[in-house]
Amino acid sequence: MAAPAREAAAPAPAPAPVPAPAPVLDVERVRKDFPILSRTVHGRPLVYLDSAASAQCPRPVMRAVEDYCMQSHANVHRGVHLLSQEATAAYEGARDRVRRFLNARSTREILFVRGTTEAINLVAQSYARPRFGPGDEILITGLEHHANIVPWQMVRDQTGCSLAVAPIDRRGELPLNEFFKRLTPRTRLVAVAHVSNALGTILPVEEIVSAAHARGIPVLIDGAQAVSHRAVDVRALDCDFYAFSGHKLYGPTGIGVLYGREALLAEMPPWQGGGDMILTVTFERTTYNELPWKFEAGTPNMSGAVGLAAAIDYVEGLGLDAIGAHEQRLLEEATAELQRIAGLTIIGTAAHKASVISFTLEGIHPHDLGTILDSEGVAVRTGHHCAMPVMEFFGVPATARASFACYNTREEVHRLSAALHRAREVFR
Ligand code: PMP
Secondary structure (H helix, E strand, C coil): CCCCCCCCCCCCCCCCCCCCCCCCCCHHHHHHCCHHHHCEECCEECEECECCCCCCCCHHHHHHHHHHHHHHCCCCCCCCCHHHHHHHHHHHHHHHHHHHHHCCCCHHHEEEECCHHHHHHHHHHHHHHHHCCCCCEEEEECCCCHHHCHHHHHHHHHHCCEEEEECCCCCCCCCHHHHHHCCCCCEEEEEEECECCCCCEECCHHHHHHHHHHCCCCEEEECCCCCCCCCCCHHHHCCCEEEEEHHHCCCCCCCEEEEECHHHHHHCCCCCCCCCCEEEECCCCEEECCCCHHHCCCCCCHHHHHHHHHHHHHHHHHCHHHHHHHHHHHHHHHHHHHHCCCCEEEECCCCCECCEEEEEECCECHHHHHHHHHHCCEECEEECCCCHHHHHHHCCCCEEEEECCCCCCHHHHHHHHHHHHHHHHHCC
């Protein structure tokens, strides 16, 4: 008998795609770029856990600013002499660097400002104020920084429009059904944080933008706490405005960015008047400059822009994926260690968090806690973190907040928890 025909071998199933391993950061090498990290505080090696307030500057940023000041500084745009041309090239080159960082279509969409606060005020005064009136509503969320609350209250008081607030829940998350309920025919603008500075919550901004756009509502994203942890692509997000600050991205203070969709910026009146934002001036009338300069009155912060471009080179050189993965490991480790401390409550337990951990320790006011930690060399922020409504929601006057950046180590997480254990002893 003939042997039964063997069944044709089934093709081997395609192997499941192996997720790319999280890139690894050489933290010891990174730390060498930050001279301040090797100083001592009260006789102890500094443990800097306050980067959400202001990140430290690496040498390449300082060097870029120094080179600019030593070689090319002059006022921009109007000079025919070589230094002015070099300064202009450096400043406008920095703008293009930011454009690439955010993947914006054009440098006309990149405005240099002092920081996130100024960016949001610009949108409030130049976009919202001329358009909105009674019956119109601006929608924010319950976890916003004061910089994304107060400018809208000012517009409300100036125009008679109103301010709606989508609530957060006890984890510090934004329930989207509650948010969507507040998108009504009255809503004229949505303004939300990408990442909460007080809680660490990462908001689902993609879903927020698409729901708002489905109703024709533009969206501003406060990216102050996001850009140092993850790559941001304003075209993929499809947001209308995106704001961030240089000093939270390892860059200098006094420089920040407002990305704005060109069609919106083109329709908006200038926000401040003065030099550089004009084409012609007579006593009767002024014609305004083109984008982006229409929004940049006065001598801009050239050295800041140069430093910011260097900071972007720096983080992209390390890799934002690598930075984000490293910070997540520290966040997980810190969360696990802090949860073991009796009387410690973590405020902000969202499923998706950036590397910010806010907490209270029973029986110790956060300011006293901050002082004790400082005496151990551990720098954390204590207070309301410019998010008083968040503190009110959680029923605390303040929290202590540790935030982790590319240069922090597991050893520093242990130093934080050891210092917290000591604080418990002091107040027992
Ligand atoms: N928004 C958020 C979420 C922030 O964390 C901050 C800074 N703490 C700001 C806005 C304001 O940024 P700046 O002070 O640089 O203008």
